[in-house]
Amino acid sequence: MGNRTEEDYNFVFKVVLIGESGVGKTNLLSRFTRNEFSHDSRTTIGVEFSTRTVMLGTAAVKAQIWDTAGLERYRAITSAYYRGAVGALLVFDLTKHQTYAVVERWLKELYDHAEATIVVMLVGNKSDLSQAREVPTEEARMFAENNGLLFLETSALDSTNVELAFETVLKEIFTKVSKQRQNSTRTNAIALGTAQGGQDTGAGEKKACCISL
Amino acid sequence: MLPGLCLPEGERVCTRPLEAGPVLSLLSPPDLNAKRKKKVAHIYEALNSDPADVDALRRLAIDEGGLLTDEIRQEVWPKLLNVNTSDLPLLSGRSLRQISKDYQQVLLDVRRSLRRFPPGMPDEQREGLQEELIDVILLILQQNPQLHYYQGYHDIVVTFLLVVGERLATPLVEKLSTHHLRDFMEPTMDNTKHILNYLMPIIDQCRGGDHLCPQLAHHLVWTRPVRLQARRAVIRLLPGLPPSDAHLLCSCGRSCCTESRRSWTATATWPPSTTCSPRSPRTCPTRHSSAGPETFLSSSPRPGSLGRWPPSSRPRELQPRPSRTLSWCRPSRGLTWCCGAASRVFCGPKNRRKTS
Secondary structure (H helix, E strand, O other): OOEOOOOOOOEEEEEEEEEOOOOOHHHHHHHHHHOEEOOOOOOOOOEEEEEEEEEEOOEEEEEEEEEEOOOHHHHHHHHHHHOOOOEEEEEEEOOOHHHHHOHHHHHHHHHHHOOOOOEEEEEEEOOOOHHHOOOOHHHHHHHHHHOOOEEEEOOOOOOOOHHHHHHHHHHHHHHHHHHHHHHHHHHOOOHHHHOOOHHHOOEEEOOOOEEOO | OOOOOEOOOOOEOOOOOOOOOOOOOOOOHHHHHHHHHHHHHHHHHHHHOOOOOHHHHHHHHHOOOOOOOHHHHHHHHHHHOOOOOOOOOOOOOHHHOOOOOOHHHHHHHHHOOHHHOOOOOOHHHHHHHHHHHHHHHHHHHHHOOOOOOOOOHHHHHHHHHHHHHHHHHHHHHHHHHHHOOHHHHOOOOHHHHHHHOOHHHHHHHHOOOOOOOHHHHHHHHHHOOOOHHHHHHHHHHOOOOOHHHHHHHOOOOOOHHHHHHHHHHHHHHOOHHHOOOOOOOOOOOOOOOOOOHHHOOOOOOOOOOOOOOOHHHOOOOOOOOHHHHHHHOOOOOOOOOOOOOOOOOOOOOOOOEEOO
């Protein structure tokens, strides 16, 4: 997956990072977009975002990644940002079982506000702290399989699987978008024109109409 | 604020010229010293009046240079917030850790607030202050069960703790929380969400005006929704930005402590009920509150009553506006729509660890 300049892209995919407070969402984002990690990463207040443009085959895809505050009281605000997202990383801290125990609630929250076709990956972060692990890999993997989610364990601190996690989600979205476009072209040559999502649509091809999954 | 003006604590404030702001005069150091001395004299004159001239203190607080020193802030902030400092109770929140439902979250946030403390502070001292920070927050929450903690609240409290110490910080932040911040401390963020609706319309209304709409200044100081890049963009949007407003928005090269201290001074000075004075009547939305600054504490708006819009310009319910957001941002950077925190400050170069 190659990098491209930020202004030169074919698609924009909106991806949200969700999960309990302190699981490492902000560091996953900074590791992916800037290759940075901070031990005293500040609390996310409300919502922030970063972008990174990557190459998927011949297409330049700009990942617009929205990092949300984990505190429950912020949900009223953060959930508004799920709209239009085509991908989500639902992050838990594999050294704190409580952050995994509430994953189902997060999933419901996400599906309540986002598109039903959103690509979701369950991410067990902090895999570098293997001695403090409280969530067995297989347990999380099973949960993900049963709920149709992708699954990976990552470490924002030592970079393990961070690229792979975002790359996998983006590729999955890209595949869905490509399939949808093929279907649209096959079934109705002008159907693309009806799939406009306006500015709120998360996945869109530049210089063409926007595409909803 | 004049470019290059040195604060007593050695912090330089807004050393970069504003891109489209007002032309700021350049004064030589002797002129600055004379100005400073004159301002200190004015502040103490207002402080020593009987009763203290709170109106004058407010004006001086938002005037060039703000309140200049922490020593002065320690005396003026209680006046601005109408807190009696003569008989402060000896209370501590230390014993509340076992029973507070918020303790774990507060602990989590305070532990990762290292950058909110002055660089170079010995670890032991900083750790002691972090403990005090937890105590102050838990005590206020325990004494005011109607208030609910939110992430970012700790950023506000730490500013007071660093300037006035634990004992005075508690009543000051308590007063602020029960008046200025109460909308953001309700059981849900619905009201905060509503208030955030005003941000973009206010910017739209103020764009091209002769002055920064006071309500915008207030909103930016209060909700701190924009980080550095966006703040610069806002400054560019507002060619008539007066220096006193511009320095609040521009955090270029400024330490977090300086900015937050000055912001809080301004916050206490521009209370919610007084932020839409008819300074820019053509561009300001109509407000229903006519309370004057001197009565701001007693006349703070009811929750949800920050301002009222004429029917024709009533904002839609909160919908994020990513297109506008994107247009503000440079690639690979984000901005924060933070919630009433009035707390997000750009803290200069981050102590990041890079790995290849």
